[in-house]
Amino acid sequence: MKNVKPGDRVAIEPGVPCRHCNYCRSGSYNLCPDTVFAATPPHNGTLSKYYKTAADYCYPLPDHLSLEDGALCEPVAVAVQILKVGDVRPGHVVVVFGCGPIGLLVQQTAKAYAASRVIGIDISQKRLDMASKVLKCADGVFLPPSPATNEPDAQAEWCASIAEDIKQKFSLGEGPDVVIDASGAATSIQIGVNLCKKGGRYVQAGMGKENITFPITTVCIRDLTIRGSIRYTSGVYPMAVELVASGKVTPSKLITHRYKFEEAETAFEVVKKGGEDVLKVLIAGVE
Numbered sequence: 001m002k003n004v005k006p007g008d009r010v011a012i013e014p015g016v017p018c019r020h021c022n023y024c025r026s027g028s029y030n031l032c033p034d035t036v037f038a039a040t041p042p043h044n045g046t047l048s049k050y051y052k053t054a055a056d057y058c059y060p061l062p063d064h065l066s067l068e069d070g071a072l073c074e075p076v077a078v079a080v081q082i083l084k085v086g087d088v089r090p091g092h093v094v095v096v097f098g099c100g101p102i103g104l105l106v107q108q109t110a111k112a113y114a115a116s117r118v119i120g121i122d123i124s125q126k127r128l129d130m131a132s133k134v135l136k137c138a139d140g141v142f143l144p145p146s147p148a149t150n151e152p153d154a155q156a157e158w159c160a161s162i163a164e165d166i167k168q169k170f171s172l173g174e175g176p177d178v179v180i181d182a183s184g185a186a187t188s189i190q191i192g193v194n195l196c197k198k199g200g201r202y203v204q205a206g207m208g209k210e211n212i213t214f215p216i217t218t219v220c221i222r223d224l225t226i227r228g229s230i231r232y233t234s235g236v237y238p239m240a241v242e243l244v245a246s247g248k249v250t251p252s253k254l255i256t257h258r259y260k261f262e263e264a265e266t267a268f269e270v271v272k273k274g275g276e277d278v279l280k281v282l283i284a285g286v287e
Helices: 022-026 067-071 073-086 101-112 124-136 152-169 186-195 214-220 235-248 261-273
Strands: 010-012 058-060 093-097 117-121 140-142 176-182 199-203 224-227 254-261 282-283
Touching: 010 067, 058 235, 067 073, 073 101, 073 176, 073 199, 073 224, 073 235, 093 101, 093 186, 101 117, 101 124, 117 124, 124 140, 140 152, 152 186, 176 186, 176 214, 186 199, 186 214, 254 261, 261 282
Parallel strands: 093 117, 093 176, 117 140, 176 199, 199 224, 254 282
Antiparallel strands: 010 058
């Protein structure tokens, strides 16, 4: 143990892979089949006074960061991984579906990466306001209307028309460079694929229904790159800590609820119930 010493305050990466398989050796340890990931059965979570993990998956926090900041490095790392998968670069136009915690952090991180424009899309005006007015990570926001029908063909046409509306409203030309779905909603996915420009990249980060209607012909004729994103890969967690330390990404602004350790059950019930007023819920450590 050389990177940390007793008494250090650290951000803990919650998954430790085997380090030996081909996925681990290539840096894609998020795909390691033998990862021990906290709170993923059969492995226990971190709701305990002490938690034992590998030292090299602990990242020392700068003195000016709080333990809350350290805890929130995890969702920031998820956002960093999503942008890594999307190959987001300076000057890119990025559209993000979903303004929940991950969607908002993706937008903040995209701005930190010098994206020229970031557009946030959600069905909640309050969350859109969070993106554009509170965090100021979205250069523009869009509140889509409700679909007029659930009939597959008619809904597909509606999604395509909404994609055109978004292009027109934000003067996106043929479309953005990168589209990221952090919602998992079937209609968001269809709109997002139709929105993406030729040769663009589409990243699926949100999880919804297992199977949906997907515009595969559009993917083919536009030569789109479609990627999924899960957890984090080599170098992502240190980058997340750096972004938070620099103040370029401020996950603490997403905290809407705080609970004592003894109130953990209540905290989980609040998350389960959800709602547009619930973003990040924090449970304090044992005192």
